Amino acid sequence: MVQPPVSSVARGDRRPQGCRLATRGGLVEEVSALSVAWWAWAAVMAAVAVMLAVDLFLHRDNHVIGFREAAVWSGVWIAAGLAFGAVLWWWQGGQVAGTYFAGYLIEKALSVDNVFVFALIFTFFAVPPSVQHKVLFWGVIGALAFRLAFIFLGAELLETFFWTAYLFGAFLIYTGYKMAFRHDEQTPPDRNPLVRLVRRVVPTDPRYHGDRFFARVNGRRVATLLLVVLIAVEATDLIFAIDSVAAILAITTSTFIVWTANAFAVLGLRSLYFCLAGLLRRFVHLHYGLAVLLGFAGVKLILSETPVGKLPIPVTLGVIVITLGVSIVWSLQATRTTGDGDTGSHGDGTKASSGRSADTARPPAASGTGAPKVGAGNAAAAGAGDSATSS
Numbered sequence: 001m002v003q004p005p006v007s008s009v010a011r012g013d014r015r016p017q018g019c020r021l022a023t024r025g026g027l028v029e030e031v032s033a034l035s036v037a038w039w040a041w042a043a044v045m046a047a048v049a050v051m052l053a054v055d056l057f058l059h060r061d062n063h064v065i066g067f068r069e070a071a072v073w074s075g076v077w078i079a080a081g082l083a084f085g086a087v088l089w090w091w092q093g094g095q096v097a098g099t100y101f102a103g104y105l106i107e108k109a110l111s112v113d114n115v116f117v118f119a120l121i122f123t124f125f126a127v128p129p130s131v132q133h134k135v136l137f138w139g140v141i142g143a144l145a146f147r148l149a150f151i152f153l154g155a156e157l158l159e160t161f162f163w164t165a166y167l168f169g170a171f172l173i174y175t176g177y178k179m180a181f182r183h184d185e186q187t188p189p190d191r192n193p194l195v196r197l198v199r200r201v202v203p204t205d206p207r208y209h210g211d212r213f214f215a216r217v218n219g220r221r222v223a224t225l226l227l228v229v230l231i232a233v234e235a236t237d238l239i240f241a242i243d244s245v246a247a248i249l250a251i252t253t254s255t256f257i258v259w260t261a262n263a264f265a266v267l268g269l270r271s272l273y274f275c276l277a278g279l280l281r282r283f284v285h286l287h288y289g290l291a292v293l294l295g296f297a298g299v300k301l302i303l304s305e306t307p308v309g310k311l312p313i314p315v316t317l318g319v320i321v322i323t324l325g326v327s328i329v330w331s332l333q334a335t336r337t338t339g340d341g342d343t344g345s346h347g348d349g350t351k352a353s354s355g356r357s358a359d360t361a362r363p364p365a366a367s368g369t370g371a372p373k374v375g376a377g378n379a380a381a382a383g384a385g386d387s388a389t390s391s
Contacts, residue, residue: 036256044084044256048144048263051080055270056137062211064129070274077268081108084264096257098313103248103261105320106293110244111265112283113179113290115273117236125229131211135226136270139233143269146238147262150245155253165305168246172298175243180291198223198231247294250301251316282335289327293320 055073059065081104089097122132157164198204203222209215213227248258276283296319304310 036254041256044260044263048267051267052137052141059133059137062130062134065133065271065274067275070271073271074268074275077264077271080267081264084260095313098317099252099254100257100261102251102313102316102320103258104265105317105324106247106251106297107244107262107265108268109290109293109320109324110240110247111269111272112276112286114237114240114269115276117240118233118273121229121232121236125225125232127226127229128208131208131226133270133274134211135230135233136273138230139237140266140269142234143237143241143266144263146234146241147245147266148259150241151249151255151258151262154245154249155255155258158249158253162305165301168249169298169300169302172243172246172250172294172301176291176294176298179287179294193235195228195232195235198228202227204228243294246301247297250297250304251313283328283331284334285331286327288330289323292323292327296323 085097085101085104088100118136121127122135127135154168158168203220204225204227205215205217205222206225208226209224211226212224213230214221215224216222245258245262248261252258300311300316
């Protein structure tokens with residue numbers, strides 16, 4: 001009898017063609033094998049582009065975002081995400097839609113941690129409230145691009161090399177541990193390596209020039225402090241994108257589902273910030289819930305490569321909803337009983353909270369390439385002075 005040649009699959013290097021399948025009571029999970037035509041990708045990309053264009057047009061005057069406006073926009077973005085899930089249900093069935101909703105919920109939950117860091121960055125650099133939306137808008141553009149690249153790379157690795165599931169799973173568990181027990185350890189935004197590199201390479205004026213990222217000062221084109229803030233936001237989201245994408249890849253390796261769940265959750269990130277910026281001090285225990293979700297995603301990803309297989313989507317959804325519900329109720333109850341009702345200030349005075357160390361939110365000393373002065377000095381800085389002309 002002629003023996004077939006030993007393939008890379010037999011050696012354990014690569015997984016078989018297709019995707020992981022796991023049976024639960026006769027139900028075979030084939031969401032990872034979802035094949036989506038190019039026109040579906042094009043339609044989603046076009047819809048996202050249109051929504052971003054509308055958002056940019058309505059905020060072209062750089063007005064300060066109030067809570068009511070932010071709440072309305074948050075409702076719009078959440079409705080868009082839910083509507084897309086309904087379309088998936090009608091188009092591909094409940095299994096695919098359930099997978100999308102699980103990914104959407106976990107990404108939406110992890111987005112709250114982004115809000116804490118945005119508050120820290122805006123406070124640290126004393127960013128004027130009127131330009132915060134512009135920074136977050138371009139930050140979202142970068143986030144979508146970064147996540148799209150991470151999703152295709154991560155999905156390909158998981159589908160090709162089975163052992164990457166153990167690496168990603170261990171990374172998620174470790175990230176959950178850090179979030180739960182080392183949540184207060186924060187690096188000041190101006191110490192971020194990418195921010196420091198930009199300041200070294202690009203001539204930077206340590207002032208704000210309205211809403212411009214570049215300006216002409218004394219006849220020389222330089223980057224403004226607003227560009228430094230944008231780089232800090234992008235660098236932070238680059239780190240967050242790794243664990244958030246890995247968490248959704250623990251649910252499915254379908255690039256279409258993972259990216260759409262990320263996209264619709266990230267689109268509402270700006271409105272979420274303006275809604276929660278003044279309430280961050282109330283979510284004192286939310287990071288424990290997020291840590292549990294990251295650990296759960298890591299365990300789920302590791303189990304997918306064992307005889308246990310993938311956990312059913314209803315179980316995943318249940319764990320996400322219950323964990324978030326318990327951590328939010330626990331937080332609200334704790335702040336109510338301890339009388340910690342100080343929600344801090346809004347806009348550029350937003351305080352870092354919920355486990356984020358307030359000590360790291362002190363502005364840097366004004367020396368050399370320096371950073372902005374806090375308080376009334378920002379008004380003059382925002383005006384760009386008499387010696388600078390905008391470009």
